[in-house]
Amino acid sequence: xxxLTSLTLAAARDGLRSKEFSAVELADAHLLAMEKARxxxxxxxxxxxxxxxxxxxxxxxxxxGKAGPLEGIPLAVKDLFCTEAVRTTACSHILDNFVPTYxxxxxxxxxxxxxxxxxxxxxxxxxxxxxNETSYFGPVTSPWxxxxxxxxxxxxxxxxxxxxxxxxxxxxxxxxxxxxxxxxQPAAFTGTVGIKPTYxxxxxxGIVAFASSLDQAGPFTRTVRDAAILLRSMxxxxxxxxxxxxxxxxxxxxxxxxxxxxxxxxxxxxYRLEGMPAEIEKIWEQGRAWLKAAGAELVEVSLPHTKYAxxxxxxxxxxxxSSNLARYDGVRYGLREPGGDIREMYEKTRAAGFGAEVRRxxxxxxxxLSAGYYDAYYLRAQKVxxxxxxxxxxxxxxxxxxxxxxxxxxxxxxxxxKGGADPVExxxxxxxxVTVNMAGLPGIAVPAGLDGQGLPLGLQLIGxxxxxxxxxxxxxxxxxxxxxxxxxxxx
Amino acid sequence: xxxxxxxxxxxxxxxxxxxxxxxxDHLQGELNAMLAFVAQLEEVDVAGVxxxxxVTPMAMKKRHDVVTAGGIADDIVHNAPATDDxxxxxxxxxx
Numbered sequence: 195x196x197x198l199t200s201l202t203l204a205a206a207r208d209g210l211r212s213k214e215f216s217a218v219e220l221a222d223a224h225l226l227a228m229e230k231a232r233x234x235x236x237x238x239x240x241x242x243x244x245x246x247x248x249x250x251x252x253x254x255x256x257x258x259g260k261a262g263p264l265e266g267i268p269l270a271v272k273d274l275f276c277t278e279a280v281r282t283t284a285c286s287h288i289l290d291n292f293v294p295t296y297x298x299x300x301x302x303x304x305x306x307x308x309x310x311x312x313x314x315x316x317x318x319x320x321x322x323x324x325x326n327e328t329s330y331f332g333p334v335t336s337p338w339x340x341x342x343x344x345x346x347x348x349x350x351x352x353x354x355x356x357x358x359x360x361x362x363x364x365x366x367x368x369x370x371x372x373x374x375x376x377x378x379q380p381a382a383f384t385g386t387v388g389i390k391p392t393y394x395x396x397x398x399x400g401i402v403a404f405a406s407s408l409d410q411a412g413p414f415t416r417t418v419r420d421a422a423i424l425l426r427s428m429x430x431x432x433x434x435x436x437x438x439x440x441x442x443x444x445x446x447x448x449x450x451x452x453x454x455x456x457x458x459x460x461x462x463x464x465y466r467l468e469g470m471p472a473e474i475e476k477i478w479e480q481g482r483a484w485l486k487a488a489g490a491e492l493v494e495v496s497l498p499h500t501k502y503a504x505x506x507x508x509x510x511x512x513x514x515x516s517s518n519l520a521r522y523d524g525v526r527y528g529l530r531e532p533g534g535d536i537r538e539m540y541e542k543t544r545a546a547g548f549g550a551e552v553r554r555x556x557x558x559x560x561x562x563l564s565a566g567y568y569d570a571y572y573l574r575a576q577k578v579x580x581x582x583x584x585x586x587x588x589x590x591x592x593x594x595x596x597x598x599x600x601x602x603x604x605x606x607x608x609x610x611x612k613g614g615a616d617p618v619e620x621x622x623x624x625x626x627x628v629t630v631n632m633a634g635l636p637g638i639a640v641p642a643g644l645d646g647q648g649l650p651l652g653l654q655l656i657g658x659x660x661x662x663x664x665x666x667x668x669x670x671x672x673x674x675x676x677x678x679x680x681x682x683x684x685x
Numbered sequence: 686x687x688x689x690x691x692x693x694x695x696x697x698x699x700x701x702x703x704x705x706x707x708x709x710d711h712l713q714g715e716l717n718a719m720l721a722f723v724a725q726l727e728e729v730d731v732a733g734v735x736x737x738x739x740v741t742p743m744a745m746k747k748r749h750d751v752v753t754a755g756g757i758a759d760d761i762v763h764n765a766p767a768t769d770d771x772x773x774x775x776x777x778x779x780x
Contacts, residue, residue, distance in 0.1 A: 295760040393740050407740055436746045505723040516700060523701070525773050527764035536776045537701070543702035553702055557712070558719050560700040561688065570686070573721070576736035578729050583737065617715055634740030659741060677759045 197389060198223035201365040202374045203267055203420035204447075206366055210256060210266045217256065217266030219251035221310050224268045228364050231337075236330045236349075236358040238273050239281055240313040248310040255308065264427055270359045270368040273314040274321055275301050275411070276400040280311070284402040285329040286319045287305050288522045288529045298400025299432045299568045300369060300411050307427045315355030319549045320519065321376055321404045324441075325612065326354025326621040328551040333609050336384060336537030337362035337681040341648040347606045350380030350623075353414065357384040360414045361681055367415045373408045374507055375602075375627030378639035381414060382601035382652025385641040385679035387421045387669065388414045388626075392660045393634035394439035396425075397432035406512035407438075410630040416678065418670045420639060422446035425662065441660060449663035450670045453506075455489030457668065460594040464500035467603060474600045474643045481598055481642055481653045484675040487670065495594060497585040502578050503629040508621060509562050509575035510632075510664065516559030522547060524620060554617065565662025583633040590658050596668055598627050601639040601652035636662045640669040642676045642682060650679050686724070686736045 198220050201209065209215055219315045225242045245268065252266035276282050277296035283289045297305065305311075318328040325348040325575035326334045336349040337358055349358040353370030355477045359382035360368050370377040381388025389412045396411045403409060413424035428445050432438040461482060466475070482492050524530035525541035531537030548556065562571035566624055589597065613620030630637040636659070639652040653672055688696070693713045697704040704712065758771040767774035 292764050295757075295763050300732070306735055394743065411708050433746070433748060437741075437743075439741065439743060469734070499729070501725055502729055505726050508719060508723055509726075520701075524766060527773055528766070530766035531774060536778050538703075539776050540701040541698075541703035548702065552715075554712070554715055554719075556700050556702065557693075557696045558716055561692075561716070564696070564699060567686075573736055574726055574729075574731060575723075576738070577731040577734040578726055579737040579740075580734050581731070583740070616718050618718055621722070632740075 195196050199227045200416050200682035201357065201366065203366040203415055203423055204417070206267060207264070209421070211261060213256070217249035217252040217310060218246060220266060221245045221268050221312070224365060226313055231364055231685050232363055234335050234337060234358055234362060235332055236315055236334050236355040236362065236364055238283065238285060238316045238355065241280055241311055245281065245310050245312050249320065252308050252310060262306065262308030263423070264304060264312060267308070268310045268312045268365055268589050269304060270312050270315045270356055270365040271301055272317050272353050272356050272371060274317060274371050274402045275369055276402070277301055277311065277314065280314065282314065282402070283330070284320050285317050285331055286549070286552065287330045288544070290330060290529070292527055296400060299434060300401065300428045303430070304545040305428055309427070315359055315368060317355055318352035319552050320402065320515070321352040321371055321373055322515070322551050322555055323351045324375070324379060324620050325609070326351040328549055330549060334358045335609070336606055337685065338384060338606060338649055339684065341677045346609045348383065348609055350550065350606065351385035352376040353380050356414045356435055356508045357381055357386055357388070358417060360384070360386045362685070367413055367420055369411060369428065370414050371409055371411045372629055372631065373404050373511060375661060376453065377412050377414065378637055378654055379602050379623055379628045381639040383606040383650065385650030385681070386416060387418050387638070387640050388412065389421050389425060389638040389662065389665065390630065391425060391429060391662055392636045394437055394664070395636070395660065396429045397435040397438040399432055399434040403518040405511040405563035406518060407514060408511060409625060418666055418673050419447060419450045421638070422450050422666045438526050439660070444663055446663060446666055449666045452667040453489065454485060454668050454671050457490045457595045457664065458593050459485050459490045459492050459587050459668070460495035460597040461492055462495050462497045462500065462597060462599060464497050465599045467625070472603055473651065474603060475502050475549065477642045477651045477653065478600050481672060484672055488671045495597065497589065497629070499578065499581045499585050500629055503632050504621060504625055506575040506578040506582065510579065512555040512559030513572050514559070515558045516563065519552070519556055574582050579632050580630060586633045586635060595658070596664050597656040599654045599656065601626060601654040605645045605647070605649040605651055630656050635659060636665055638665040638669050640672050641679050644679060686722055688713060
């Protein structure tokens with residue numbers, strides 16, 4: 195790793211402005227690092243020519259004193275965001291020849307602010323997975339390894355490529371999407387910072403849809419400050435997305451370093467799971483101690499419907515997915531398999547184009563929405579969702595500013611280790627993160643330490659709606675206390 | 686509740702996904718594992734609870750009914766597998 199790729203986003207921004215190095219040099223250093231790290235499979239498409247052209251334009255704007263907030267910053271983009279004239283596949287065979295003629299709102303805002311595209315990152319197919327193993331392009335290998343072991347580990351999922359690219363210094367930041375934990379779980383597994391903002395904070399326009407009432411985009415970075423910088427550029431009102439809130443975006447960076455003295459931090463008793471590894475409990479306790487030492491008040495809270503969030507999610511998310519993915523029909527874009535009539539064409543195209551996990555979720559979603567089963571499954575799940583949200587509202591109404599939990603129930607696991615026989619085993623990874631999507635709240639994962647095998651563990655902070663600032667302030671306290679964690683290059 | 690092989694074939698048809706005969710068994714097992722997992726929702730008392738329709742309380746934004754991005758037929762058919770003069774081509778629908 196060269197020095198330039200080890201910089202934080204904030205330091206790179208300052209270095210570019212003071213002309214210590216150029217955007218082209220910075221892009222070059224990252225392109226070289228990416229080339230050497232292809233064994234990780236973090237990128238499914240590298241865009242070196244575009245990166246250098248964008249960097250050159252950034253250098254010109256810096257020279258004119260017209261630098262944007264992200265001028266010259268090289269970023270990676272999850273392959274779920276449409277990028278104009280750059281292949282966008284959702285890591286699915288059904289879209290593997292799709293070249294959008296437009297940019298998503300999020301990526302358009304990144305380019306507006308001067309960022310440089312390094313390439314598109316790997317993810318679980320249509321973001322359905324927790325280990326990046328459902329990708330049509332194969333799994334991502336985590337840059338982290340257990341002490342003294344060569345076992346290939348997952349970087350988590352679904353945004354596994356983005357998390358691995360940030361952790362391995364193959365970009366200064368990356369975009370992700372989070373429907374049930376797809377930013378926070380990979381962030382926790384790779385020792386990076388990842389935030390899922392409040393539902394409606396970031397436009398979903400131009401992002402390949404999975405479950406529209408749960409999907410939300412957010413950044414991956416190596417520091418809390420960097421996440422604050424990147425989210426500010428990604429967020430904001432958008433007329434193209436009717437669910438995107440018309441609320442102004444605060445200067446998140448200003449919240450980093452803000453005191454947490456007097457903040458009430460809730461600790462939900464229902465997150466203390468039976469059989470949870472002692473190291474997870476220990477890191478959680480450590481987090482409480484850090485926040486207490488910084489002047490926060492820790493209070494035990496109760497979120498009684500926590501255990502129902504995951505089963506309710508596995509009704510709501512597949513139902514919405516079955517509807518959203520109906521558009522892949524071999525007519526307007528993507529793969530087409532020939533058939534004798536139009537119905538046979540649809541059925542063959544979708545059988546060939548979707549992987550096993552996606553097919554399974556479309557089918558379960560179709561079932562729970564079908565006549566005779568809608569009330570028993572879908573309607574009930576939506577009622578349970580109301581109760582899950584109400585739990586959080588009652589805690590926040592009682593004066594709690596944010597909630598501290600572990601980010602994941604374990605450290606990263608090996609590729610191929612989970613979900614082979616029973617899909618539910620893999621789903622349990624999202625047990626601490628999925629509640630946040632169901633309630634539409636913001637949640638941040640921040641690295642808190644390493645386990646006995648040398649793997650990162652993360653803590654999660656859950657905030658009030660549209661109060662990402664408190665999450666950045668509180669996460670910064672944890673980062674300052676815990677330090678930062680970088681994998682030793684072996685690739 | 687659980688699904689039988691007939692239901693698996695029916696769902697596959699509704700979802701427009703071709704399923705080979707030798708896949709039905711396996712799929713049936715996986716779908717039933719998921720249904721067993723979500724069955725725990727039956728123990729929640731949901732009497733009098735409104736189903737969630739919007740996760741954040743907000744009035745739906747409306748915009749004027751005008752063309753905002755017209756005249757881009759080339760873009761729209763750009764990724765289509767089969768087209769003819771800005772039309773999408775599909776196999777015969779009506780005999």
